[in-house]
């Protein structure tokens with residue numbers, strides 16, 4: 001899979017409370033509403049100007065804190081399909097895969113990429129192309145690729161259980 | 176080569192004779208924990224075309240995050256959870272007011288040493304205090320566990336934290352946890368299994384032990400572990416007996432139980448002990464960190480990060496509008512006792528509120544019987560319904576913009592308690608209580 005997009009760059013230890021505030025976890029159910037609050041306590045300009053395909057690039061421990069899936073969902077519904085970080089918080093990493101958002105660990109690329117530039121990611125070749133060069137990231141396991149290729153864990157299981165005709169629920173809350 | 180706790184527990188949970196760090200396994204959890212988020216997970220579960228849970232007897236559900244319901248939306252959510260519980264015949268369901276999931280499942284001896292506990296809650300590593308492997312997951316993943324009875328897990332690398340010496344007067348397990356996170360960073364334990372050991376750990380009270388694996392969620396870990404010893408097994412066995420024999424009373428009076436109950440409890444203790452898992456002495460660790468408990472002092476995590484840790488002496492004098500004692504980290508009997516000892520005969524400072532929310536109804540009842548709640552209320556404290564309270568900004572004591580809270584909780588991220596324009600300092604319950612009396616961050620050692 002190929003991705004190309006403009007970069008939003010953030011620092012270390014960005015936590016789920018600033019990616020998607022806890023006070024909304026039990027009250028906002030519409031993913032389009034989550035997108036409007038994405039990163040609101042970190043970067044007030046993000047939600048209003050993010051474009052589909054934009055890529056988030058961050059430092060260490062992106063998504064630490066709560067297990068809330070909207071911290072992935074808010075970015076996903078804002079159009080983000082790839083997040084590149086120096087490292088991810090464990091539950092955030094799993095949540096991203098399960099929601100079909102590609103979490104890539106590549107510290108060298110993070111240091112090289114500048115905010116606002118347009119970069120390209122080739123998931124099959126494990127490479128990130130930015131103005132300052134080409135970087136490769138470690139391949140993800142086949143288990144993880146199977147989930148991502150299905151568009152997330154739930155779509156994959158719906159296929160497995162023959163339940164694709166059923167309506168999809170909104171995914172709320174988390175702590 | 177010997178095996179770590181994580182390698183042993185995940186080998187058993189995945190039905191294999193041996194696994195090694197780095198391997199990906201399909202593991203079947205023994206205990207499946209959800210809370211107010213059950214209804215939302217149930218909707219995903221239904222979208223998988225599933226009518227019945229794979230293992231209803233492994234489920235445990237606690238209403239704790241917004242209890243009693245602060246508004247219609249939360250009430251509707253609770254009603255949906257109750258309906259699901261009835262539909263699926265889930266026996267381990269705990270109503271509004273019973274307490275916080277991690278505390279309740281411990282008190283009810285639902286999670287046991289050697290168990291794999293999967294929780295849709297980031298503080299699920301908590302269960303490491305009883306020698307179990309607690310791992311947190313998100314909601315989609317939890318729905319998948321409900322439907323399939325298993326999930327993929329990477330066997331984590333293990334890191335030892337050995338703690339020598341003894342905690343000085345006025346220094347607690349919370350300070351030790353803050354020391355570890357402050358020194359090694361909030362991502363210092365990322366993806367790892369942490370094994371605690373050493374004389375200072377063995378000497379900790381059970382209430383204090385529970386603080387450490389709980390706080391390790393803020394260290395990035397997959398799970399954390401303290402070996403089950405005799406002290407823990409003696410605490411767990413009667414509680415297990417109470418749970419499986421449907422004993423009606425909340426608090427057990429061990430002495431007054433009939434002789435046959437005593438012998439059943441003894442049998443249960445050896446059963447639990449036989450299932451407990453201990454690492455091999457020659458297991459392979461990615462790292463070993465040593466700490467000296469004797470050298471610790473009271474510590475504070477300053478806004479807005481848990482690893483922004485400073486000695487109490489550097490921040491004392493900071494004005495606080497709210498002091499909050501509670502949560503799964505520090506809302507147990509010992510914590511309320513420490514707070515009561517400090518406020519007894521004194522008054523909360525004008526301009527400051529002291530909010531106390533016991534972690535469970537059992538904690539609350541015992542604190543009442545021992546007079547702690549009276550001491551706290553006489554000093555001007557507000558006592559809340561057992562549950563999470565304002566910990567994640569839901570209700571019942573959230574701060575106003577511009578206010579400063581000192582809290583015994585585990586997270587101080589910006590916006591955590593509801594508004595991004597407030598500051599949260601994290602400390603031990605004793606420091607929180609002392610600060611409530613003085614009106615600014617204060618040293619409890621000078622007040623005892």
Ligand code: SF4
Nearest residue numbers: 298502503563566567
């Ligand atoms: S007390 Fe706070 S940290 Fe603990 S489970 Fe409740 S909301 Fe989470």
